[in-house]
Amino acid sequence: MASQHIISGPEVTTIDTSLGKSLYQSLVNHGNNIAMVDALTGETRTFSDILTRSLSVAECLHIRGVTIGDVVGICSENNLDFILPVLASYYIGATCAPLNPYYTTRELLHAVNISKPRIIFCSDGALKSVDEISHQVGFLKEIVTFGFPLSHKHTPFISFVRDKSRSFQLPDVNDLNITAAIQCSSGTTGLPKGVMLTQRNILSILQTANDPRFTITKPGDVLLALLPMFHSYAFICQLISTTHGSKVVVMNKFEEELFLRSIQNHKITTLMLVPSLVVFLAKAKIVDEYDLSSVQHVFSGAAPLSKESETLLKKRLRVQSIKQAYGMTETTLVVTLPPPNGNKSGSSGILVAGVKCKVVDLETGRNLGPNKKGELCFKGPQIMKGYCGNAQETSAIFDADGFLHTGDVGYYDDDGFFYIVDRVKELIKYKGYQVPPAELEAVLINHPAVKDAGVIGVPDEAAGELPLAFVVKQPGARVTEDEIIKYMAGQVSPQKRLRGGVLFVDSIPKTNSGKILRKELRSMLKSKL
Structure with a gap:
């Protein structure tokens, strides 16, 4: 309407359970079906395996006093264990803060100062950076490594998934407005912000996923x-x-x-x-x-x-x-x-x-x-x-x-x-026209010689901004700047033509989620001038 x-x-239906209990019940329901396979090693996990291991992690967190309002960080590449501290956090009503393992120490310090995790689970690749920032903050009490500890100060993850008492009960989490995750925004326009997602937010998405x-x-x-x-x-x-x-x-x-x-x-x-x-x-x-x-x-x-x-x-x-x-x-x-x-x-x-x-x-x-x-x-x-x-x-x-x-x-x-x-902020302003870079990129990558492309506006005294394209060629392709400009002129209206020119590059800088980092394209342009 x-x-x-x-x-x-459409109208939404009422949510009547906590996030932890919802996920717990799903794991019970799917039992011995295969849940995960490691693409490289072939190792598999069933939903029952994940349930048992995640409950062990939850009990370890509970023993350490982690509860509603506390933050659990996860700084790792994809692996079969990544989901375990996530589920464990939700069983006990804690907040999960996923962190980019490719962050520099400066970026990681910025991120943890937002979410303030009490404990961080991390991969081998991220351990050095996590260890460095641990000496600069007072709130981080423990580092748990999915791989091999650098020192006795770090806890091996295996100790979190050993058999526990099996008497651990999920506590009641009745407030669905508590923060379930603090996600780092993509930071394409500056340093990331900490996006607070509630249990209700995530449950609403899970509800949508089940909506026929x-x-x-x-x-x-x-x-x-x-x-x-x-x-x-x-x-x-x-x-x-x-x-x-x-x-x-x-x-x-x-x-x-x-x-x-x-x-x-x-x-x-x-x-x-x-x-x-x-x-x-x-x-x-x-x-x-x-x-x-x-x-x-x-x-x-x-x-x-x-x-x-x-x-x-x-x-x-x-x-x-x-x-x-x-x-x-x-x-x-x-x-x-x-x-x-x-x-x-x-x-x-x-x-x-x-x-x-x-x-x-x-x-x-x-x-x-x-x-x-x-x-x-x-x-x-x-x-x-x-x-x-x-x-x-x-x-x-x-x-x-x-x-x-x-x-x-x-x-x-x-x-x-x-x-x-x-x-809005990426629109190129050419003589009063608003030119979307994404539209030009979509046309560019349909050229048979183009593997990838990114477009920005370059300042121009008369027109305001002119569209300029960074182009990655397909392997072995031979194409000139003039050919690309002529191709585009035949595909788009006059205000969208590549009047700023074409620069051939080896790669287009992007975030981990695939968004083009236009601020880096602008830096690349400055270095070529």
């Missing part, structure tokens, strides 16, 4: 966990797979051959990807060497996916569906999802249950109707509580009516389907 150009998703009107995964699906579990997208997806009882094949980093071999050998049915990986599957020659016929559904998130990339992948893999959803760290996972049937190409779907949306004019602030581009603003049970320890940024992102302003430009059509255009 639309009221003053505010549209709403919005199919994310289903029992029997085999998923590939390639995207980093410390990032909100994959972090929530691992909880959805636990709820659904899906088998997950876990990769700790992207390697082309392992990625393709895992899909082939484990008969992956559903892929959760970012646009750059969709483009890889659609265009890379190596893909033809593998049998990927098991793949039925592809989800793409974190950045807009072009219709062209969607069409290329459908044609190549003959998948049943390629679906885009829309969300951000501040919306827990998604606020729009494609319906099981009748989705529109290039669309991010329709509003999920309980969500309201308004599209606001960038100049006047007025609510806009269908087919008019403006800033997307959302309200609902999936929207974060706020930024941890940052009341100023929290008040800045919410308006007087409680709507979260996303900073993303988009629109909805007459049927309520949403389309994402670009970030």
